Amino acid sequence: MIRYLFFLMALIQTFPSFSQNKLKIGVAGLTHGHVGWILDANKRADIEIVGIAEPNQELAERLTSQYGISMDLVFDDLEEMLITTQPEAVTAFGNIFDHLSVVEASAPKGIHVMVEKPLAVNLDHAKRMAELAQKHGIHLLTNYETTWYPSVEKAQQLLEGGKVGEMRKLIVRDGHRGPKKIGVNPEFLEWLTDPKLNGGGAIIDFGCYGANLSTWLQEGKKPISVTAVTQQLQSENNPKVDDDATIILTYEDSQTILEPSWNWPIGRKDMEIYGLTGAIFADNGRTLRIRMAEGYDGFDEETLTFESRKAPFDDPFSYLIAVIRNEIEVKPYDLSSLENNLIVVEILDAAVKSSKTHQTIFLK
Structure with a gap:
């Protein structure tokens, strides 16, 4: 004993x-x-x-x-x-x-x-x-x-590995029916639909996802220009802010289209990557489709499904712990990085300005 x-x-x-x-x-x-x-x-x-x-x-x-x-x-x-x-x-x-x-x-x-x-x-x-x-x-x-989606991780790996050739177009769609329609709590709704406290409506709430992903897939490159159009389709629910937006980001050799909205009939967070020889569709967090071009309009399609990402990249708190404990390094332009998200805010700033002035905004 x-x-x-x-x-x-x-x-x-x-x-x-x-x-x-x-x-x-x-x-x-x-x-x-x-x-x-x-x-x-x-x-x-x-x-x-x-x-x-x-x-x-x-x-x-x-x-x-x-x-x-x-x-x-x-x-x-x-x-x-x-x-x-x-x-x-x-x-x-x-x-x-x-x-x-x-x-x-x-x-x-x-x-x-x-x-x-x-x-x-x-x-x-x-x-x-x-x-x-x-x-x-x-x-x-x-x-x-979306940072913790295995489909997003795999899409980036396939693009980087040349599976569909160089990216020429990225389309990211995010949103739902609107905060009030989906029944968010009143404390959340109060500031989410306030232009000062949230910075805007759907253009900010869901536009940030695509700006984040685009900056990552572009390896930290800023877009040359930002053009945005916003609408208010639910004035009774969102009287102070936009609830629908389309944002176009132009790069030297590709284009990104962001479609953040509080008017989607079905909640979504998905993206489409179009390369020179095929396309990658991240339909949701766990499902990915790869289409390889055949002839004029034919294609061969493969569908992949995934479980969760491996720790510490499976959720924000495992990641936060690993970063603070120096177990992993935050690389420039990683999805969570400060460098990436400074560009995200610069893109959103330009998008808001573009929507208000009806002009294309060129970034410095």
């Missing part, structure tokens, strides 16, 4: 407990409809939510009760939460306008930040956030659902 106890003590000293290895996370805001992603992750063995900043007590009580989290972790003020709980990283689940203030509070304390897409409401905010992140040496990541 004594020998067993000595062995157990040595084992404990050699391998730190799970609680010691957990990434301590603070949550900035609870009004984002995706916040359940991080609240549910608190059950994991590698994550511990140490604090939540949310001034809306009714919302905080509702969500903490739903996910089995103590209200003792909830603070009215972000600064107080950061000082009291000292998280290693903060995940921002409030409105997009507040992303800047989250970085302003976190970066000087050496606290890493992951925000929900997009990085910022405009390029001025994005540049300030980047300056703070670089000055204080923190990781500033942006999370997109």
Whole structure:
């Protein structure tokens, strides 16, 4: 028995407990409809939510009760939460306008930040956030659902490997019937349809996905120009913002068309890559079709299906942990990288300006 106890003590000293290895996370805001992603992750063995900043007590009580989290972790003020709980990283689940203030509070304390897409409401905010992140040496990541799609990963690998030749056209379609129609919670709807807090409507909410993917597939190249047209097809539901957009990005040797909308009858996140010899269709997160051209209008089609991506590229929090623990390196223009998402915001800024002025915007 004594020998067993000595062995157990040595084992404990050699391998730190799970609680010691957990990434301590603070949550900035609870009004984002995706916040359940991080609240549910608190059950994991590698994550511990140490604090939540949310001034809306009714919302905080509702969500903490739903996910089995103590209200003792909830603070009215972000600064107080950061000082009291000292998280290693903060995940921002409030409105997009507040992303800047989250970085302003976190970066000087050496606290890493992951925000929900997009990085910022405009390029001025994005540049300030980047300056703070670089000055204080923190990781500033942006999370997109599509980043973790195995179909997206495979599409990029096939394109890079020359499966369909050089890309000539990329089409990305994202969206759903609209926030109100799909029944998002009132706290989310309030800022999602506010031009200041969200930066726009569907053009921002879903335009960012395609801008992110295009920048990645273009290996960090900026488009030469951005042309956008927006419409408001549901004025009764979205009185302050657009709900339908088409954005054209021109590159030296290809074109990208983004179709973000709150008017799709069926929710979608898909993309089509057209090369010189064939096409790749990422129909959803797990299904990919490859069409190789035969003659004038014929083709040979292959369908692939996938399970989840391998860790730590299977979800945002596994990725965040691996980045902070220096287990992986964020490469320039990776989907979550700061470099990529600065270009995304520059594209969105230009798209909004183009839609308002009815002119093509040329990027510097």
